[in-house]
Amino acid sequence: MRQLSGKVALITGGTTGIGFATAQRFIEEGAFVYITGRRRPELDAAAKSLGTRSAGIQGDVADPHSVNQVISAVMHRHGRLDTVVVNAGGGNAISLTDITEEDYERHFSVNVAGALFTVQKALPLMTKGGSIILVGSARASRGIPRMSLYGATKAALRSLGQSWALELAEREIRVNILSPGSIDTPGLHNAAHAHDDVARQQARDQMGSLVPMARIGRTEEVAAAAVFLASEQSSFTTGAELIVDGGQGQV
Structure with missing residues (x-):
């Protein structure tokens, strides 16, 4: 039996990279997958490539109104979510002396506020035994020149996830952090x-x-870890950080 048979998943930022590879793998494992993206042409192309067990919803996690529309679309079609993968995010290499208020607002509005309100608004649809996966970064655990702003947002995301794991335990919803290293x-x-x-x-x-x-690393290697966190194979795992970095930050 496929590991995610019959599950409904939402993956934000699912048009390329880790998000798209995770959507592909979830579908292979039997899930129906919603992906989001800000740009319509890329979103439509990704959804077409993923096939009939997927749907693309245009949305920007930095805009709470847009997040509401995404969740409403899922509610209208399926009425539930078993897995939410908070993958949308990003950042730039900026030296400390060059960081502006706009840089700060952009990084935190997408990587932190976007994650927070995506999870918050998805909660009414989450099923008992559901899984929330926050895509963090190995950059949150090690200082890297010119990546302080990005690393700080991912450290904040890890902290949020650990607190949410406690808050949602009574609903039997697991929350884990998936932190890739350097991925192609x-x-x-x-x-x-x-x-x-x-x-x-x-x-x-x-x-x-x-x-x-x-x-x-390869995107499919991160996607394999996401399948584990979304499936019953990780039924006793919550509040954890699963690092997929080839050992770079571990040894």
Whole structure:
């Protein structure tokens, strides 16, 4: 039997990278998956690629009204959610001396407030035994030059998730944090300013040299961890941080 057979999942930021790979894997495991994205063309292309067991809903997690519309669309079609994967987020490399108020507001409105209100508004639809997965980052546990703002948002997300795990235990809803390290995604390439094949390979090699497993991760490896956290295989796991970083921050 497939691990997520009959489940209904919402994955924010599901058009590319980790979100899209997780949607693919959830569908393979039997779930119906809603994905969100801000840009309609990319959203429609992703939903078409995922097939009939998916639906794309345009939305921006930084806008509470938009989040309401996303949840309303799920309510209208399925009336419940078994899993919410809070994946939408991002950040830029900015040195301390260059951080502006706008940078601060942008990072925290998407990565923290966006996560908070997505979970809050999804709760009425969550089933007993449901799973909330917050996609954090290994950057929350280790200081990295020019990534202080991004790392702070992900540290805040981890703290929120641990508190929510306690609050929602009586409803038998599990909350866990999935924290990837360096993963081969468009976002990683953009952060490294790698915009052609040669530059992207150089970025992979450079980042991989810092990882004990001598490579950066693949999106499907993070998706496999998400399946574990969404499935009954993790029925006694809550408030945990599952780090998928090839050992870079562990050894």
